[in-house]
Amino acid sequence: MKSMEELNAARERARDGMWVRDDNFAGPRVRVSMGDCGIAAGARDVLDAFTQAIAAAKLEAQVLVTDCLGLCGQEPVAQILLPGKTPVTYGKVTRERAVEIVKRHLAGGRPVAEYTVAVRDEEEKA
């Protein structure tokens, strides 16, 4: 180690992935529902899609798995939690949609309205 710069570079490399362990993490998070209903609907592949997309985009995000949220009819279900914003719940998530959600919402900061959970009528989806 011949300079402060080298140490700082080593620190950057070492920090890769360490945000998973951060008690005070304040970055974006994805929560994938992995209850029995979710798994039956294909949530495992959706979880993989999210982790792969996040890794490919080199994003500092946490991925959590959670029990069934109660929206069994909408499975696979995933939520995006951005700091300071209300969680946004996505329903009938597919591999392709997960990739888009990561790009437009997780990284881009704007919810993908057409994939969010339908609460009442089809027309109310803005």
Added chain:
Amino acid sequence: MIRSHVLVCGGTGCTSSRSLALIDAMEREVASAGLSGEVKVVKTGCFGLCALGPIMIVYPEGTFYSMVKEEDVPEIVSEHLLRGRPVTRLVYGETLLPDGEVASLDDTGFYKKQMRVALRNCGRIDPEDITEYIAFDGYQALAKALTRMTPGEVIDVVKASGLRGRGGAGFPTGLKWSFAAAQPPGEKYVCCNADEGDPGAFMDRSILEGDPHALLEAMAIAGYAVGANRGYIYVRAEYPIAVKRLQIAIGQARDMGLLGEDIFGTGFSFDIETRLGAGAFVCGEETALIRSIEGHRGEPRPRPPFPAVSGIFGKPTVQNNVETYANVPRIILLGAEWFSAIGTEKSKGTKVFALGGHITNTGLVEVPMGTTLREIVEEIGGGIPHGKKFKAAQTGGPSGGCIPAEHLDIPIDYDNLTAIGSMMGSGGLIVLDEDSCMVDMARYYLDFTVDESCGKCTPCRIGTRRLLEMVERITGGNGKSGDIERMEELCRYIRENALCGLGQSAPNPVLSTIRYFRDEYEAHIHEKRCPAHVCKSMLAYKIIAEKCIGCTLCARVCPAGAIAGELKKPHVIDPEKCVKCGACYEKCRQGAIVKE
């Protein structure tokens, strides 16, 4: 992508509860569940809540699992790691909120008032992986010191911080370093006292096992500050895990050029060797330690000259405790004002305590100086188990004194404790409840110091032995009138004339128990009675006939055949045959056996 870290404690406490087998089981189960690419299992150092080990923390949720067994692993993997359903029966009770949510560890009684500075990385990083240390600002302080500060500036910062030696004596660290720096340039040494001989103390062990690089970095900083290029870590051989982790850490630091020649390209070179102790408490005394490193039998010598002027091989040596060093990198990085804002006026920073004895939350705690003993015992420690009353807290191990209930609200710092006849010591804090005999406790510690006396000076070699004989006569039921006064006189003589700290402080447990529990001594001597029912010579076990149902359980478990009685008729203990082992007392379910 790794989305989850499972941290498992690999400190000595949890290791003896088979945490290493737990880690293996976890890795196997993660692999067979196809989660190896998503879950990383990490062996860390001590989290502090030793009473509830093995400890496992699952991130990113931060779920704190306690008393985890190998059999629990499949459930943790399939329920928590795969499906996000924490295994609630294993979650540390205090973090489980009524609505099923999991509270932060920082809100629990045990952690709320703690402030982890010396222990900041323990439980957070893998001590056998230098990159994890670096990720959390490791070696930044050394880089800052070597590339942006002069040796004099480093010493000024340590002085201004107010850091005092954590080994027990509390000598100002910056001042000690300045003495060594003031010596003419030449061969000088940095030394770490990692002997930790106090029974019941494991603060240094946890730092060595959980964050060894903090020590290496601090010693290199000290070397730069005083002009030394070589360091020794004197670690007791009874800490094999600590020795192994230190050696791994030194190897990794050397490989990365953080120890060795021309560190950070500044021309400063520093390297460290370990030296193992071999079971001598006296070798925790700084001059005896130096003698031991030099290859001689560990024996202290008079001071002056102090080690900072003439130490190892007669060269100027900085000698500090593990915990003292563990604070240095943070002080250099965050500044003297940050450190001196913590604690009391004359005792800055935090102190690590090894909480043991009759306390619910046995383990390792770190609190700002000035925290009261009551907060440590009742809040952090979770109080005395089984509804018993607090009697005293023993600080400073065999060199320290007891603190009775009347001083529970004392803010803990170096000077306050000395004023009431105790001392901070290295951090061992043993809590005693109403069933403890204070005379017996003094005897226990004195027995230890007598055994460990090196024999070089008469006051300690002979004085402590005579003192122990007096205390043993008293606990043996043969105390004589005037014994207390004779012991006090002998204690004063030993304290004033012994060559080193071992002898000088050996009388402390006796003196402080006489000061606060004189009535117990008097009961032993004049009434031949042990109020706490501990001293066997003055103890009698008796069966209360009205409560005895004649179940014969006690008679069957008695090793001396001292209990007689027919089935369903009251039994009787023969005091002539009774060896007072207490087996019958433990066995009786009717509460019919009492201690008198």
